[in-house]
Amino acid sequence: MGVGKGKPVMGGSVTFGTEAEESGMDPTNAHFDSTGVMYARAVYDPLAIVLQDGTVVPYLAESITPNSSYTLWTITVRPNIVFHDGTLCDGAALKYCMEAFYSSLLTGNSLTYWKKGGLKQVGPRSITVEMEHPWVPFAAWLAGYIGGQIAYIFSPTQMRKGEAVLNSHPVGTGPFVYQDWVPGSHFSLTRNPHYWRKDTYGNQLPYLDSWTFKPIVDVSTRLAALQSQEIDLMHTDDDPTILEVDADSSLVSLRDDELLVGEPDCDFGMINCQSPLMKDIRLRQAAAYAFNQAEYCKLIGKNIVYPTNGPFPHPSPYASATPYPGYDLAKAKALVNSWTHSNGGKAPSITYTTTNSTTAATSAAFVQQLYQAAGFQVQIKQVQQAELINDALLGGYDVFSWRQFANIDPDLNYVFWTSAAGPINFARNYDPYIDAQMNIGRQSTDTPTRVQAYQNVAKQMAKDLPYIWACRDVWCVAGSKQVQNWNNPTSPTGGRGLSMLSGIIWPTEVWKSA
């Protein structure tokens, strides 16, 4: 599904309805979620791309090569590539971007393995990055999935005008050039006439003249916009809407539930393990015991999704059994009572924060009932997705309704799960054992060792309980039949790229039939 049939047609425009708006386009500071990664793929190019089998191959980079111990990586960009502002994307630009990523308080947290002063330009188009320790799956970070925004190379000239300038007027080497951005309304792009890629027929990419993202937060409105052909493509992980899409024969759609690379998104309650209340393990255990996963997945997930016991649900190659506590209301009540007795007889009162969609409200009400049955007092707070991410970064919360962790390699979650990650470890679960296992996963070249390390992480999470697992999340991209090839990304050498993951597609090779 989503693979173009016949010869591509040049021209036309596509509008993609997204679930949220982005907070900015400066890759050193932006919060690139599913929407943001697509915005980024339109304007910038990532250094690498992931193929169907999970292999990472160069994209904007000509080569990405480690030394034998994986402590020195050499990245070379392709020749004669220019940014949209006409400046050259060379080794100096690459070094500038990498230095900016390293010094950013957001992305710098991902780069704790980099040796200070270990970034050098070693040729007109090449840099080397020296690591403190071996970093085997480093190339996966350069493919630009969620968490890996250091992949997106921006124009140093634009950045020098000020971070705010790049944030609102992005300049990259990507297939589309920024044209106009009215936040909440549209992010419009036009074809990059000097784009460096051609297809197998020798046609200049991209095929389309223009591409527009329209954030339509309300999912019913987004679907109605698609059905009435006001937009051409949309994504959603809202289960009732996925069922509606399935039932509409005028649309084509694709789910990401057959993914066999890395791990998919999961729905869960994310606990702030450092909040005054939830740092008590009894309350986290109570929250886990109180949560009826099976009912949740049936009623809220409409049976499209299924319960998970950790961050690697089936069919992830890292899936395994974990000691995650199952639903047991009596145990949940006993733990809440125990906490109440040791805290002056007052029941624990928590805030459950979620996004402002109708489904999120229904889901939050369901979770509220479950927790209240165990003895918690629960206040629901609904905010926009961008604000949810900000609050997670700032740590001012008890429990969040959250969706995350889809990635091509578990190492991409290093930044979310280890102590070294600072505020990006949103759950603030600082566990030396998890740190050690994540380091094994990062430093080992042996696949079974890596798999075991990540399975150990999942098992330890089932004890620490920073996440109250609900279900494996399923994303769907739906479109009109006119839009072709939206799920057929290729590498510059023609390899078939990874299918849609987390509602993220590549705009570069999309075309529209007449």
Next chain:
Amino acid sequence: MVALRRVGEGLVTLFLVALVTYFFTSKMPGNEAAVICGPSGPACIRHETALLYLNHPFFARFFHWLGELFQGHLGLTLAPPIPISTVLLAAYPITLELIIYSQVIAIVVAIPAAMYGALRANRMFDKVSTAASFATLSLPNFIVGPLLVLIFAVKLAWFPGPASNVPSLWSDPGQNLYVMFLPSLTLAVGSIAVYQRLLRADMIATLEEDYILMARAKGLSTARILFRHALRPSTFSTMTVGGVQIGGLIAGAIIAETVFSLHGLGSVLTAAVAAKDLPTVQAVTIIVAVFYILCNLLIDFLYTLIDPRGRRGRRA
């Protein structure tokens, strides 16, 4: 003199609205500096706090903000940093058009229906129109909007659906009216019922006045009696309600903009509130207040045009 007094009153109201808006938005949970800085830490927050004048007492901040406002400096949206004036300039025509078109639709439908209903009170048409107006009054526009989308955009494909591009009224008036019809109708449905009910009742009373009997006795045509002699004195209640309704229309516009994914002031405001983008919230609120005050000034002015007694009274 009267006009100057009303403008003065409007300015005082505007000042109070600005003060109250600023007070309440400054009490909203969240911190603009923290929103801008994200994870960038205390140094960034201190810098932004100074830049945004947040480390000053309330009234110092308020008058600084008011001064900037008078100079047209609305500031930047918090994320992404885009001039608020740019966002508002893109958004205000949508809301303004939505409100104006909805009122045009309401008036075009309500006045003939009310007049005909009043002329033939308690007959079939009157009964049907009365029932229809009660039915539409009981339908909130968050139900009407999706229903109109489902029927006329998705099923019949007669009109554009949500998220349609809205061309400028000046560049492509036909397409603008076409795209805006369903959202405007969504907002108009409630107004049609209100205007029809009020005008019908007032017109029935007017048609029983002695001067109408006199006009009939003089042999004037029904149309002439209705349009020349009965309509104007019957519109006072409707106009009053029209003025009061503006606040409701702005609230309704937020819903219509959401249902049709239109980027008007309503959607800017709701997104700004959710994102704790207080400078944008303040700017939109002031613009809405100015609009509300201007509309009410206009209605006061229309009163004096329509009702000569008002002019005499004020002179006295």
